[in-house]
Amino acid sequence: MGFRNLQTFLFFLLLMLLGLSAPLSAAEGKRLALVVGNSAYTATTPLANAAADARAFAAFLKENGFEVDSLINVDRAGFARGLSTFSKKIGPADTALFYFAGHGMQLKGENFLLGLDAELLSEFDVGAEAIALNSITGIMERKASLSLLFVDACRNNPIADRLNASVEGVTRGAALKGLAPVSSTGSGTMIAFSASPGQVAYDGVGDNSPFTTALVEHLSSPSLEVGTAFKRVIRDVRIKTNNFQSPQIVSNIAAEFYFNASAPATAVAASDFLAQIDFEKAERIATARGWQLYLAKHQSGSVSDSARAALRLLEGGGGGLVSPQEAESRMKLTQSQRKEIQLTLSDLGYDIGAADGNLGQKTRRAISRYQKALGLTETGYVNSIVANRLELVGVTRTDSAVSADEARLFDPEDLKGLETDERTIRAAQCLRGQRNHLRRVWGPPLCSSLRSPLVLADRQICCPAV
Structure with missing residues (x-):
């Protein structure tokens, strides 16, 4: 076998001999969490699932080694007391996690979370009746080694129309302004929102919201790093909401963090191990062809259904909007x-x-x-x-591994093992480090060295190495 294949084999063999030892968490201190779920609002639309979402997420955290404080259906005063108690527990080596499900809003670029008794008759009531999200983030960043925040909120501004513009029982907010964009200045902080700025966060029609359902499913996967897990959360929520809701993550975490750091109890088959490696490559490539190549290589397996869902989403069929x-x-x-x-x-x-x-x-x-x-x-x-x-003549090709709607970087190493066209791999190597729109042009050759040349930022280029 080739040197690279030998490396892969030896790496896999080493993992097997070590029993697939569990990866280390980013922090070695305690795992502490405050979970808040508000459903029974009195001055605005009640939420069917927020309290149930909080209970489900609290149970998930307890199963994964967190000490959890839960606040269910609390007013602003109870919310503040719970935050005070939680902050006093946090030590410099600890991982601190905050989760909120309920109504939220933004005012003048700042985000606020609402207790059950919030009325907000004017903007002057906000400070007394709501909790500023940045104050929670600030406390956690000052005191913890690692700070994780998950906000499954309505993302609308109640002052605009007294919190009553949403469709009752359907969403956690109206299609108004949503929460303001955030950035984190502290190191070791991740903030995850259930929807992008300006989007509605759906309460869901089942027992839990689409966001919390996806969180529990993917964060609990054995030995799956939180950043990779959240990519799958984003994909699931997009599919379940017909692309109307897309979660957002803001992170400056340098170390890896695992909610479930345990390796599978039994030895993993070589095919499953390699399938997981290829799945992560396809996730980074994030094109229709990347997923097609993955499924051609791994038609069955533990993540094949997720690969098919990702492919349907890229092809515009994730939500079943088009028959x-x-x-x-x-x-x-x-x-x-x-x-x-x-x-x-x-x-x-x-x-x-x-x-x-x-x-x-x-x-x-x-x-x-x-x-x-x-x-x-x-x-x-x-x-x-x-x-x-089928290489149908006259149909625009959309299956290039380097085709993307936005300028981006591709790592040639991600293409290896999936991409079957060596010219594409060599072209990616030729363009390494150039952040541009890369699209394969199908049709008459424009470069003598290429059957299907590449265009860079809408200009034809020829890579001598291709």
Whole structure:
């Protein structure tokens, strides 16, 4: 085997011999938490799930070694007393965590969390009836080694219309201003919000909000670092809310932190170990092709469903807003293209019936079988993924590993082991360190050394090494 493969094998063997020892937490002191859940508001819309969310998150924390103080349905005075008690417990080596589920607001760029009795008849009432989020952050940063804050709040400004603009029982806020953006000046601080500035945070229709449900699911994963776990939280919440809510994280944590630092009780199979490595690569690449390549390599496994969900989200199907039939209809396939699909599937061994350009029952079954082989949802309808894989002429390609909506950096090492086109890997190496829009252009070659050249910031470039 090659040197790099030998390194991977020896690394895996070492982990097996060591019993996959658990990674160390960022801090070695106590794990302390204050959890607040307010549902029974008297001057604004009550929240069905906030108190239940707090109880669920408190139970999760206790299972993972936290000493938890819980405040359920408290007014502003009770909130303040709980914060005072909590702050006195924190020592310089401790990890301190604060969680809030309930109504929140911003005023003049500052964020506030509301007790049950908040009325806020004018802006002059805010200081006396609400708790400033930055005061909580400041106390934790001064006293703890590591500070973690999770805010599942409504993110609207109650003064705008007396807290009554939201759709009752549906959201934790109205589509008004949301919470203000935050930044952290202290080291070792992470602040996680259930929604981005200006977005509504949904209370949820089940037992818990989408945000808290995703937190408990992913933060509890064995030996999963909090930053990686939160990426999966963001993806889940986007899917469950049809992309209307996207959590946000602000972090300057230098060390790694694990909620569940225990390794699996049994030895991990080599395939699962390598699948996890590839999954994290695909997360960093964050393109449709990256997830397609992952699923082609790992069609089953503990995180394959998460990979399929990520792919659906990037393809615009995460929330089910567009039916498979509608997605195919929007492609406006010509009869010639439909016939090409049939012929290509037939060449691959699928029974499509007659190649007449009409996607009948047999062709639909063949498309479903092909989707299954790719690890995709079996719909029987053509989408951009299927068209890309079949290299359908005349359909814009969106499957480049280096295709992205925003300028970004790609690490060539992340492409290795997933990307099957060596030219793409060499191009990424050529462009290493250049933060630009990278898109593969499909069609007639523009560079003599490339069948499919790359464009950099809308300009054609040629990498001699490609």
